[in-house]
Amino acid sequence: MKYKVYLVVLLIAGLFLLGSCAKEEKEGTQEEQQTEETQEMQQQIPGDVMLTNEVIDKFLKEYPVVHQAFTEKSEALKGMESDDPVVSSKATKAFEELKAELAKDDIDVEGTAAIARKVLIGVMYIQMKQQVDQLDQLRAQAANPETPPQTKAQLESAIAQLEEIEKNGMEIPQGVSQAEITIIETRFNDIMKVMQVNMGPAAQAQPAPAPVQPTAN
Numbered sequence: 001m002k003y004k005v006y007l008v009v010l011l012i013a014g015l016f017l018l019g020s021c022a023k024e025e026k027e028g029t030q031e032e033q034q035t036e037e038t039q040e041m042q043q044q045i046p047g048d049v050m051l052t053n054e055v056i057d058k059f060l061k062e063y064p065v066v067h068q069a070f071t072e073k074s075e076a077l078k079g080m081e082s083d084d085p086v087v088s089s090k091a092t093k094a095f096e097e098l099k100a101e102l103a104k105d106d107i108d109v110e111g112t113a114a115i116a117r118k119v120l121i122g123v124m125y126i127q128m129k130q131q132v133d134q135l136d137q138l139r140a141q142a143a144n145p146e147t148p149p150q151t152k153a154q155l156e157s158a159i160a161q162l163e164e165i166e167k168n169g170m171e172i173p174q175g176v177s178q179a180e181i182t183i184i185e186t187r188f189n190d191i192m193k194v195m196q197v198n199m200g201p202a203a204q205a206q207p208a209p210a211p212v213q214p215t216a217n
Contacts, residue, residue: 009127019100049121051180056187059115066102066112073098119191121173122184132166135159 049055070077077098079091099109131138141147142155172178184191 029068048175049111049118049178051118051183053183053187055115056119056183056190059112059119059186060190062107062112063194065105065114066107066109069098069102118176118180119184120187121176122181123188123191125170125173125176126185126188128165129170131158132162132170135162135166138162 053169073094076094077091082088082091086195102109138155138159142152142159147155172181
């Protein structure tokens, strides 16, 4: 299972950050899926590392290499989910070979996955906070008579979810500190640029978010 989660973290991290450039009306459904994925990552990725500018620098240098390697081997690695012991064994061997190959460049897959997990969780939190702060704009867009019915319905769904989040309060996610959230904020554009480029052509990096204030307990 842990091999599968490494793959999920590395691929979902890139997919999520690319998808974050999508239109606001699609964000509600994505948030539910991303929350479930993040909870699984928090529970199953071993190890921990404190995010600093130096760690982020190393991650941004290594992530493209690791992501490309996992993408190229994705079909072979999917076999790790198989109930067939022969298929599973073959895929696990491919994973171990991939780890060994990356290790030649001093790249640790477990370490990269642990950092990817924290970066993803932090980015999701920051963007969720931004969306909550933009509730008035979303309400105005939904109330605009020129907004198409389908878009209005999607907006209303997203607004309902964000209002629930606002009601319950936004706490810093478990496993990520306020200091690390601040680091992710300051390196937001660097993170988005690298991850989007490695997913193919993408839009310009989003503007760095305003600092997130700690939520009082």
